[in-house]
Amino acid sequence: MMSRARALFSLGRSPRGAGWIVQRVSAWWEARLPRRDQLTLNQRNLYILPTRAGWSFALVFTVLLLASINEQVNLGYALSFLLGGASMAALYQTHGNLHGVNLRLLTLRSVHAGQVLRVGITLSNQHRKLGRYGLRITAGPKAPEGTTEGPGSPQHAELSPGSDCTVEVDVATHQRGWLTLPRITIDTCFPLGLFRAWAYWLPQTRVLIWPALDAQAPALPHEHRVVSSEQSHRATSVSSDMPEGLRDYRRGDPQRWIAWKKSSHALASGTGLVSREPAQGHSPDLWLDFDQSPGMSGLDAEARLSRLASWLIQAEQQASSQGPIYGLRLPGVSLSCGAGPHHLRHCLDTLATWTPSGPDQKRRQEAA
Secondary structure: HHHHHHHHHHHHHHHHHHHHHHHHHHHHHHOOOOOOEEOOOOOOOEEEEHHHHHHHHHHHHHHHHHHHHOOHHHHHHHHHHHHHHHHHHHHHHHHHOOOEEEEEEOOOOOOOOOOOEEEEEEEEEEOOOOOEEEEEEEEEEOOOOOOOOOOOOOOEEOOOOEEEEEEEEEOOOOOOOOOOOEEEEEEEEEOOOOOEEEEEEOOOOOEEEEOOOOOOOOOOOOOHHEOOHHHHHHHHHOOOOOOOOOOOOOOOHHHHEEOOOHHHHHOOOOOOOOOOOOOOOOOOOEEEEEOOOOOOOOOOOOHHHHHHHHHHHHHHHHHHHHOOOOOHHHOOOOEEEOOHHHHHHHHHHHHHOOOOOOOHHHHHHHOO
């Protein structure tokens, strides 16, 4: 029993043991917090404790009060009670500076792994007469003292009576897939810095993180373009009187490609829209294949996904300038060719949520 107690005592004294204890307490605390996208601060979710300056102030106050009692100095009594009353007023003001503040999560936008995710938060002051000053909002673990940008850096805000404001906090992204937002902390030391009031908030909404971009990605594999049977059928389905350089509209074609005059006649005759294309004929579709595209050999699954993500962005840029439309092929998944922001997002979302099978999945689990 004594040896076990000594081991626990030494674990608590060691830096690694102290960090482990802090993590366990933090995990236990977060498990008690419900996840929600909107939070109103009240006495049930607000906490307050003295700061270092507050503890020093309490020590000075105690010494002054004991000296006044021992020496029977009336001015010492007056100064002690004056300082004690000021500290109690600061305690009330610091707690009330957060009470009634409403936090609401804004819409999240997907980013690539390794990029900083900007989380927008709207703060509302529901009090019509009192302002809220010296507020700090932090997402996740706090950054080192003095850091003003990046994940963990505090964002400052002040609210006039009955006003709103929006702040953006940075969250680090390390891997693709669904990201659950870390704990968000809002705190204040206003007005005297003797006490710190804070609250924890766990947002419910998750955001999809796309694969990291490959900085070494080569140019698009143009030699891997193929003409699908569906595209050939569409090319031959144009009526014989259609001029060269026109074809049937395909989903994903930009609006500027549409030949509106020809389309109006086509719609009047019961057919669909008509799009323009180069006079020498239609550009073949571009297929980005997880296994077959050139430049994929020697890469693991995550590296291939990163390269495909970079190629998709390049393909969308080419498609917006009347380039070929593009499709995506993954083991077990095939997305038809298209273009446009919605098609690009669909492809990137598929890359983010795709799960490899077999040896790749085993290696990924071991790495995790």
